[in-house]
Amino acid sequence: xxxxxxxxxxxxxxxxxxxxxxxxxxxxxxxxxxxxxxxxxxxxxxxxxxxxxxxxxxxxxxxxxxxxxxxxxxxxxxxxxxxxxxxxxxxxxxxxxxxxxxxxxxxxxxxxxxxxxxxxxxxxxxxxxxxxxxxxxxxxxxxxxxxxxxxxxxxxxxxxxxxxxxxxxxxxxxxxxxxxxxxxxxxxxxxxxxxxxxxxxxxxxxxxxxxxx
Amino acid sequence: xxxxxxxxxxxxxxxxxxxxxxxxxxxxxxxxxxxxxxxxxxxxxxxxxxxxxxxxxxxxxxxxxxxxxxxxxxxxxxxxxxxxxxxxxxxxxxxxxxxxxxxxxxxxxxxxxxxxxxxxxxxxxxxxxxxxxxxxxxxxxxxxxxxxxxxxxxxxxxxxxxxxxxxxxxxxxxxxxxxxxxxxxxxxxxxxxxxxxxxxxxxxxxxxxxxxx
DNA sequence: AGCATTTCGATACGGTTGACTTGTTTTGAG
DNA sequence: CTCAAAACAAGTCAACCGTATCGAAATGCT
Numbered sequence: 381x382x383x384x385x386x387x388x389x390x391x392x393x394x395x396x397x398x399x400x401x402x403x404x405x406x407x408x409x410x411x412x413x414x415x416x417x418x419x420x421x422x423x424x425x426x427x428x429x430x431x432x433x434x435x436x437x438x439x440x441x442x443x444x445x446x447x448x449x450x451x452x453x454x455x456x457x458x459x460x461x462x463x464x465x466x467x468x469x470x471x472x473x474x475x476x477x478x479x480x481x482x483x484x485x486x487x488x489x490x491x492x493x494x495x496x497x498x499x500x501x502x503x504x505x506x507x508x509x510x511x512x513x514x515x516x517x518x519x520x521x522x523x524x525x526x527x528x529x530x531x532x533x534x535x536x537x538x539x540x541x542x543x544x545x546x547x548x549x550x551x552x553x554x555x556x557x558x559x560x561x562x563x564x565x566x567x568x569x570x571x572x573x574x575x576x577x578x579x580x581x582x583x584x585x586x587x588x589x590x591x592x593x
Numbered sequence: 594x595x596x597x598x599x600x601x602x603x604x605x606x607x608x609x610x611x612x613x614x615x616x617x618x619x620x621x622x623x624x625x626x627x628x629x630x631x632x633x634x635x636x637x638x639x640x641x642x643x644x645x646x647x648x649x650x651x652x653x654x655x656x657x658x659x660x661x662x663x664x665x666x667x668x669x670x671x672x673x674x675x676x677x678x679x680x681x682x683x684x685x686x687x688x689x690x691x692x693x694x695x696x697x698x699x700x701x702x703x704x705x706x707x708x709x710x711x712x713x714x715x716x717x718x719x720x721x722x723x724x725x726x727x728x729x730x731x732x733x734x735x736x737x738x739x740x741x742x743x744x745x746x747x748x749x750x751x752x753x754x755x756x757x758x759x760x761x762x763x764x765x766x767x768x769x770x771x772x773x774x775x776x777x778x779x780x781x782x783x784x785x786x787x788x789x790x791x792x793x794x795x796x797x798x799x800x801x802x803x804x805x806x
Numbered sequence: 807a808g809c810a811t812t813t814c815g816a817t818a819c820g821g822t823t824g825a826c827t828t829g830t831t832t833t834g835a836g
Numbered sequence: 837c838t839c840a841a842a843a844c845a846a847g848t849c850a851a852c853c854g855t856a857t858c859g860a861a862a863t864g865c866t
Contacts, residue, residue, distance in 0.1 A: 405842090424729040426639030429823060442845045451824060505728050512725035514784050515718050516637040521784055528786045556787060557795045560777030561770065567780070568773055571727050571734055573741045582770045618812090642853060655815045664854065 409447045409457075412437050416458040417465075421502035425455070425509040455513075459520065462506045463527055466492070469500065482538040482545070483591050489535070490562050490583050494576050495569050504566055532559055548593050561586065622660045622670075625650050629671040630678075634715035638668070638722040668726075672733065675719045676740055679705070682713065695751040695758070696804050702748075703775050703796050707789050708782050717779055745772055761806050774799065 415437035419428045430451060434441045448454035469492040477484060495501035514521040535555035543549050565579035628650035632641045643664060647654045661667035682705040690697060708714035727734040748768035756762050778792035 408843095422729075424639075424725065426637075427729060430825090431823080440845055442847095443843080445825080446842090446844060449825090508728060509725050511780065511784065512637060512722050515721060516635075516640060524784055525786050528781065528784075532786075553795055553798060556791065557774065557799060560781055560792070560795065561774045562777065563780055564773030564775065564777030567724065567776055568741065571724065571737055571741075573738050573745075574769060578769065579773070582766055582773065585766060586770060621813095643855090644853085653815050655817095656813080658855080659812090659814060662855095 405447075408443075410461075412439065412444055412447055412454075413457050413461050416454060417461055417506055418502065420458060420509050421505040425513055430454075456519075456523075458506070459510050459523060462503050462510070465503050466507075469503075482542040483587065485538055486535065486558070487584075487587060489531075490558070490587075491580065493562050494566050494579050494583075496576050496580075501570070504570055508567065508570060528559065532556065535559060542591065547591055549590055554590065558586075618660075621656075623674075625652065625657055625660055625667075626670050626674045629667060630674055630719055631715065633671060633722055634718040638726055643667070669732075669736075671719070672723050672736060675716050675723070678716050679720075682716075695755040696800065698751055699748065699771070700797075700800060702744075703771070703800075704793065706775050707779050707792050707796075709789050709793075714783070717783055721780065721783060741772065745769065748772060755804065760804055762803055767803065771799075 412433065416428070416433050419432055419436055423432075430444055431441055433454070434444045437444070444454070448457065470489050473488045473492055474480070474485065477488060479485075492500070493504070495504050510520055511524065514524045532555055535558055536551045539547075539549055539551035539554050543551055561583070565582060568574055569576045569579045625646065629641070629646050632645055632649055636645075643657055644654055646667070647657045650657070657667070661670065683702050686701040686705055687693070687698060690701060692698075705713070706717070708717050723733055724737065727737045745768055748771055749764045752762055752764035752767050756764055774796070778795060781787055782789045782792045
């Protein structure tokens with residue numbers, strides 16, 4: 381989960397009547413979606429009702445239903461939102477560090493996919509909730525799979541750059557291992573089996589094993 | 594998820610009146626639990642109702658309620674059941690192979706925690722559902738954490754044996770990495786991001802990296 | 807056989823849910 | 837200003853849920 385930004389929803393406008401400039405529409409919709417994301421993180425995916433969302437967002441049930449015709453559409457919007465958040469996290473860290481070496485980028489990606497603070501923790505909780513949902517709903521499964529594939533492709537690209545720079549690594553399987561490892565470390569950190577720091581340490585050790593040969 | 598067998602439920606008997614030998618009781622209870630596990634694998638944790646369970650098990654709603662006073666108790670029983678299944682999977686493979694070397698045992702554990710067939714797939718789906726639930730319900734979180742700790746301890750023990758036999762490995766962090774990796778590989782295989790075979794290949798490569806130094 | 811206890815089916819109840827309908831207010835293009 | 841479309845709010849509804857109740861049947865110890 382997280383990482384792939386499949387936009388195309390917020391800011392659609394297109395042929396639709398640009399009623400009220402359309403700006404207020406997206407803003408209010410985002411308010412509701414953020415309430416949904418927060419609630420899913422706290423109560424899980426099936427633990428929330430439209431009335432809960434309305435209450436949390438401080439709006440009426442009618443308003444929520446105006447922006448999302450069905451509950452499923454609302455949840456899909458929330459799913460897109462956490463993916464956006466994940467992508468934004470990574471972009472932010474990359475912009476902060478400045479180091480664009482494959483190793484640094486991979487480290488940045490991995491770090492942002494761990495529950496290093498409450499914000500990340502909540503986003504990852506939502507991601508986990510959607511992962512469970514994906515096992516039952518093929519619609520979500522397809523979206524999730526796409527996101528992971530994009531992330532995998534990115535990792536392969538980075539590892540290929542590293543290999544070309546002299547690092548002894550097989551990009552394709554190593555990317556697969558890395559992504560799975562990050563996923564597992566993140567999940568275990570979420571449920572409290574270990575701390576984010578310990579997860580990060582394991583990851584660093586493994587990355588060292590790859591890059592220092 | 595999976596792996597730790599925390600029994601203490603089935604076969605409790607104890608001070609309770611041994612009405613009807615008590616054998617039929619456990620059998621019928623297990624029938625219902627198996628229906629629950631199957632349903633959770635198919636429809637997720639929140640997608641099932643007591644009526645669904647009764648229908649799937651071919652019994653009346655009243656009977657389900659007789660064996661489980663609340664829905665939560667029923668789900669907890671299902672959770673224990675998948676843990677039992679996971680432990681049974683590993684035991685079975687270990688008995689089959691006969692090889693008790695640390696490497697073989699680790700390989701066996703890892704293999705049984707991947708969706709290598711429909712039976713394993715369903716059990717792992719249920720495990721994922723409970724993982725998502727654990728993020729919201731501290732009761733399940735505690736049980737899950739205990740299971741993972743047991744598995745972690747076992748891996749540390751095995752890796753310590755390997756180290757004493759001359760393998761260059763740091764048991765504690767390596768066990769943490771392994772368990773997380775298995776978790777991630779399993780999850781990704783479940784959602785179809787890669788096949789169980791690919792997951793197994795990644796794992797084998799990593800194990801080779803550890804043991805062939 | 808007698809009888810307490812377990813087993814289990816049928817039914818009902820209060821509550822919640824997502825979806826829908828209806829009516830009112832707001833908005834901005836013409 | 838006009839007016840149609842959008843943006844809401846409130847209420848309604850049927851369906852479903854977990855749980856409780858009550859009575860009948862099965863069971864097995866004494």
